[in-house]
Amino acid sequence: MSLVWGFSLSGQEGLHNRIDDLIRFKVGDVPFSxxxxxxxxxxxxxxxxxxxxxxxxEVITFLADKSAGKRTKLxxxxxxxxxxxAHWTERLNVMFLERLDEGKVTQEEWDNFMKETLRGKxxxxxxxxxxxxxxxxxxSRAAMKFLGKADHHAMTEDIARLLLGMDLxxxxxxxxxxxxxxxxxxxxxxxxxxxxxxxxxxxxxxxxYLVEGLSSKKVDFESVFDLVKMSTGPKLPAGxxxxxxxxxxxxEYDKPAAxxxxxxxxxxxxxxxxxxxxxxxxxxxxxxSVNRIWFLLMGRGLSHPLDEMHSKNPPSHPKLLDLLAREFxxxxxxxxxxxREIMMSxxxxxxxxxxxxxxxxxxxSYRVSLPKGLTPEQLLRAVLRATGNxxxxxxxxxxxxxxxxxxxxxxxxxxxxxxxxLGEIESIFIQTFAHPPGTAEVDFSPGVNKSLFLMNDRxxxxxxxxxxxxxxxxxSKMDAPDSMAKEMYLAVLSRLPEKEExxxxxxxxxxxxxxxxxxxxxxxxxxxxxxxxxxxx
Amino acid sequence: xxxxxxxLAGFGSLLHPSIAKQIKEKxxxxxxxxxDGGISQYESWxxxxxxxxxxxxxxxxxxxxxxxxxxxxxxxAKIAHKISVxxxxxxxxxxxxxxxxxxxxxxPLDRGVDxxxxxxxxxxxxxxxxxxxxxxxxxxxxxxxFIHREAGFLDARYGALALGDGRPPVHIHRPDGVTAELDAAxxxxxxxxxxxxxxxxxxxxxxxxxxxxxxxxxxxxxxDIFDDEKLDPKDRERYGTHPLGRHVLxxxxxxxxxxxxxxxxxxHWDTHGDNxxxxxxxxxxxxxxxxxxxxxxxxxxxxxxxxxxxxxxxGRTPLINSRLGRDHWxxxxxxxxxxxxxxxxxxxxxxxxxxxxxNGEGYDVGHLFHTIFSVLGIQSHRQKYRHKxxxxxxxxxxxxxxxxxxx
Numbered sequence: 001m002s003l004v005w006g007f008s009l010s011g012q013e014g015l016h017n018r019i020d021d022l023i024r025f026k027v028g029d030v031p032f033s034x035x036x037x038x039x040x041x042x043x044x045x046x047x048x049x050x051x052x053x054x055x056x057x058e059v060i061t062f063l064a065d066k067s068a069g070k071r072t073k074l075x076x077x078x079x080x081x082x083x084x085x086a087h088w089t090e091r092l093n094v095m096f097l098e099r100l101d102e103g104k105v106t107q108e109e110w111d112n113f114m115k116e117t118l119r120g121k122x123x124x125x126x127x128x129x130x131x132x133x134x135x136x137x138x139x140s141r142a143a144m145k146f147l148g149k150a151d152h153h154a155m156t157e158d159i160a161r162l163l164l165g166m167d168l169x170x171x172x173x174x175x176x177x178x179x180x181x182x183x184x185x186x187x188x189x190x191x192x193x194x195x196x197x198x199x200x201x202x203x204x205x206x207x208x209y210l211v212e213g214l215s216s217k218k219v220d221f222e223s224v225f226d227l228v229k230m231s232t233g234p235k236l237p238a239g240x241x242x243x244x245x246x247x248x249x250x251x252e253y254d255k256p257a258a259x260x261x262x263x264x265x266x267x268x269x270x271x272x273x274x275x276x277x278x279x280x281x282x283x284x285x286x287x288x289s290v291n292r293i294w295f296l297l298m299g300r301g302l303s304h305p306l307d308e309m310h311s312k313n314p315p316s317h318p319k320l321l322d323l324l325a326r327e328f329x330x331x332x333x334x335x336x337x338x339x340r341e342i343m344m345s346x347x348x349x350x351x352x353x354x355x356x357x358x359x360x361x362x363x364x365s366y367r368v369s370l371p372k373g374l375t376p377e378q379l380l381r382a383v384l385r386a387t388g389n390x391x392x393x394x395x396x397x398x399x400x401x402x403x404x405x406x407x408x409x410x411x412x413x414x415x416x417x418x419x420x421x422l423g424e425i426e427s428i429f430i431q432t433f434a435h436p437p438g439t440a441e442v443d444f445s446p447g448v449n450k451s452l453f454l455m456n457d458r459x460x461x462x463x464x465x466x467x468x469x470x471x472x473x474x475x476s477k478m479d480a481p482d483s484m485a486k487e488m489y490l491a492v493l494s495r496l497p498e499k500e501e502x503x504x505x506x507x508x509x510x511x512x513x514x515x516x517x518x519x520x521x522x523x524x525x526x527x528x529x530x531x532x533x534x535x536x537x
Numbered sequence: 538x539x540x541x542x543x544x545l546a547g548f549g550s551l552l553h554p555s556i557a558k559q560i561k562e563k564x565x566x567x568x569x570x571x572x573d574g575g576i577s578q579y580e581s582w583x584x585x586x587x588x589x590x591x592x593x594x595x596x597x598x599x600x601x602x603x604x605x606x607x608x609x610x611x612x613x614a615k616i617a618h619k620i621s622v623x624x625x626x627x628x629x630x631x632x633x634x635x636x637x638x639x640x641x642x643x644x645p646l647d648r649g650v651d652x653x654x655x656x657x658x659x660x661x662x663x664x665x666x667x668x669x670x671x672x673x674x675x676x677x678x679x680x681x682x683f684i685h686r687e688a689g690f691l692d693a694r695y696g697a698l699a700l701g702d703g704r705p706p707v708h709i710h711r712p713d714g715v716t717a718e719l720d721a722a723x724x725x726x727x728x729x730x731x732x733x734x735x736x737x738x739x740x741x742x743x744x745x746x747x748x749x750x751x752x753x754x755x756x757x758x759x760x761d762i763f764d765d766e767k768l769d770p771k772d773r774e775r776y777g778t779h780p781l782g783r784h785v786l787x788x789x790x791x792x793x794x795x796x797x798x799x800x801x802x803x804x805h806w807d808t809h810g811d812n813x814x815x816x817x818x819x820x821x822x823x824x825x826x827x828x829x830x831x832x833x834x835x836x837x838x839x840x841x842x843x844x845x846x847x848x849x850x851x852g853r854t855p856l857i858n859s860r861l862g863r864d865h866w867x868x869x870x871x872x873x874x875x876x877x878x879x880x881x882x883x884x885x886x887x888x889x890x891x892x893x894x895x896n897g898e899g900y901d902v903g904h905l906f907h908t909i910f911s912v913l914g915i916q917s918h919r920q921k922y923r924h925k926x927x928x929x930x931x932x933x934x935x936x937x938x939x940x941x942x943x944x
Contacts, residue, residue, distance in 0.1 A: 167925055169649065169650075169925065170649070170925060170926070170927050172649060173649060176926065177926065177927055177928075178926045178927075179926060308925075308926075312926070352738060353737040353738055354737050354738060354739065360739060360740075361739065363739065368738075368739060370739075371738070371742060371743065373742070408680045410707075411680075411681075411682050411706060411707055411708075412680060412681055412682075412701050412702075412704065412706070412707060413704065413706075413707035413710070435693065436685050436686060436693060439693075444742050444745070445692075445693065445694070446742075446745050446746045446748070446749035447683065447693075447694065447749055448671070448683075448698075448749050448752045448753045448756060449682070449683040449706065449708065450749065451749045451750045451752070451753040452706070452708035452709060452753045452756070452757070453708050455708070455750075455753060456708045456709075456710065456711060456712050456757075457708060458712065461712045461714075461715075501733070504729070508726065522719070522722065522723040522726060523726060525723050525726075525727075526723050526724075526726035526727040526729075526730055527730055529727045529750070530727055530730035530731050530734060531731050531734050531735065531743045531746050531747070532730065532731075532733075532734040534746070535742075535743070535746075537738075
């Protein structure tokens with residue numbers, strides 16, 4: 001593969017080729033990183049699509065496969081698997097719910113809804129439409145978790161930020177101070193779609209629904225700066241204001257009140273919002289959608305931060321963002337199609353190592369692949385798989401009469417027990433590695449507490465003790481240090497060791513001959529704590 | 538980098554004034570002693586035994602002629618000439634749930650954002666005093682850990698490292714069976730692995746990752762300063778063996794080690810019932826370590842660069858209720874400040890005769906935050922936070938520092 005690309009377009013048709021053309025076009029005749037080697041590609045794709053590192057066997061098989069098109073084959077297999085649905089449920093949960101467990105839909109119900117959506121052929125616009133319009137009736141009931149407790153301002157802010165790429169928080173009280181095109185009217189236009197939505201309980205079945213009350217007039221607002229009074233009906237930032245229909249008294253409703261639920265008005269602006277916002281004509285929605293999907297795969301948005309899509313913060317590649325948006329729309333918002341196209345591009349498949357002789361490149365040039373920090377869930381799964389403790393974790397069972405696990409005490413040291421279940425271990429990882437609930441998990445944020453945890457936590461030490469079938473057990477039963485090095489690198493870093501690394505392992509083991517098993521744990525500990533392990537690169 | 542600057546401090550006078558000032562700012566430290574629930578001003582700073590609202594306690598002379606504190610504060614009375622007391626705080630909010638954050642966040646008008654708590658604000662505005670130590674440590678009863686919500690809208694890293702019951706988070710300890718030598722050896726392996734990975738890669742995120750390990754190891758190496766079990770028994774006697782005494786002593790140790798901001802929390806000051814017995818038990822627990830801290834900082838030459846603040850979210854009602862308690866009273870109450878540009882011996886505030894109300898204008902949290910920021914060398918009107926494209930005032934636009942207590 002040539003390292004230096006000219007200006008000439010490749011002339012090839014698939015979206016992934018056009019992505020590469022536009023990335024190259026922006027920077028001109030400069031060197032790019034090589035295509036990532038097979039092991040790096042396998043690890044990256046497996047993490048991105050299934051949320052885990054590959055097993056040693058998967059690595060060996062993939063490296064041994066000499067067939068053309070094995071990368072595409074791998075993509076196709078992983079994206080149609082159940083792990084894809086589970087992992088992208090997790091990723092989209094973090095993106096759309098931000099780890100807030102609000103509203104009357106349980107996390108489990110929502111997860112099931114998302115998984116069901118992500119199996120087969122998920123259509124992004126359908127999914128989002130259901131998240132906005134869900135009222136508790138029918139199959140999309142679980143989708144109403146997105147609107148949480150139906151707090152009008154929280155819904156307005158979340159929809160603007162997460163679905164349109166507009167952080168309008170400060171436009172609640174005044175026009176955005178530095179972004180001219182973000183108006184206070186944008187905030188209140190969205191608000192007017194949502195200000196009649198509320199939770200209501202059906203008495204007989206004792207079930208909560210998200211209903212809409214009667215919306216008969218515009219919402220009033222005024223700027224805290226000049227105190228000018230204004231009003232607006234429902235309006236999307238780039239759309240027309242919806243005229244609120246006026247009905248004769250007694251004619252306003254479709255259905256009368258029943259069983260504790262209020263009457264259903266004829267005019268239901270939230271339903272309109274669901275349709276209009278996700279319409280293929282709404283460029284803001286399409287652009288925000290592809291920007292977020294690009295971010296999940298590439299580690300940064302074409303427009304970054306993700307919720308600052310405005311003139312003061314232009315995208316790194318405006319034409320590419322437009323192209324992706326257009327193509328996503330014309331392919332019916334087919335999520336898997338878009339993921340596959342991005343992953344088939346050279347830009348996704350580049351190595352994270354800089355091009356030869358280039359000391360540094362701008363991250364938004366995409367000349368080199370950006371390392372992404374593992375998500376808390378990816379990290380836990382990767383640690384369990386790397387150390388060979390997956391079966392151990394699955395076998396954990398909480399005694400029926402056991403006391404509730406004291407998680408706070410686990411962190412202060414007053415509780416010296418190991419967590420009794422995989423769920424509890426997950427909570428401990430999330431508490432340590434996730435961003436605080438209610439904040440976007442976008443930028444890599446290392447922390448002293450995170451490092452201390454990976455270094456010193458009881459679980460990590462426990463997983464590095466030999467137990468039948470786990471990594472340290474397997475290694476300690478081997479004879480040749482070379483094989484140990486190979487097995488350890490395959491298990492932890494999903495690749496074969498380089499010659500120097502094998503020597504380094506052999507040396508350390510030789511120096512620690514009397515305590516070989518412990519020395520193996522030292523080495524595995526070092527690899528687990530290394531950046532190569534905790535980044536997806 | 539910061540270490541190199543610190544080494545120049547002795548040449549401060551030769552440096553450009555702005556640099557000299559920067560170096561001096563580096564030294565400023567803060568200890569906030571928070572008496573949660575509200576200490577009664579009548580049973581502490583402002584006794585007024587002749588008032589119709591007085592309780593059963595006498596007032597005693599202090600080291601300042603004509604100034605009296607409650608007899609429950611014998612130690613602090615002896616050092617009144619080293620501190621300032623503002624007896625005319627008038628702060629509007631009578632609720633714990635909103636008063637605590639308001640008093641600790643400064644809350645410059647309702648801007649629809651979560652302001653950082655004072656410790657996080659100072660961590661952001663001044664950075665760490667010692668780059669090897671966390672800038673903000675919070676000693677509190679109960680649970681500890683890394684508390685990012687203190688950072689409000691600032692980056693989570695400005696949150697507090699909380700020492701629950703004076704103990705560091707469990708992960709600061711080497712696991713059982715891992716000796717210091719072994720830990721060093723396996724970290725050498727880790728660094729080696731990282732160096733290989735970092736070569737030929739863009740480094741900022743990877744460096745940040747490595748830095749978090751460096752900091753983690755520094756904390757581990759100095760973990761004794763985070764552990765109240767390691768305090769000198771004689772000092773413990775002087776500060777008091779109750780939690781607040783131990784924790785204020787630990788705060789001194791952390792300040793000496795170079796932590797920028799230490800908050801010490803004490804709870805259960807909400808004396809709606811049985812105010813007098815409770816005060817008799819509680820107030821000496823604040824008096825003893827507060828006075829010891831001021832004296833120790835003064836003896837060590839640290840007081841002029843260390844701001845000590847002891848306060849609550851409000852004071853307590855003049856009127857004694859039917860349960861012999863005092864309720865919430867934000868209209869006229871007292872706060873103590875010392876060190877770092879605060880006057881020695883300024884006991885200020887003109888109140889009505891019975892101490893119930895301020896004569897004239899009182900001081901609100903905005904004045905307090907301007908005062909605190911100003912004595913720390915922060916330009917409290919000019920400096921702003923940047924948040925989501927907005928410039929946000931760090932303290933109320935329409936308030937000024939309390940000059941009466943400032944040098």
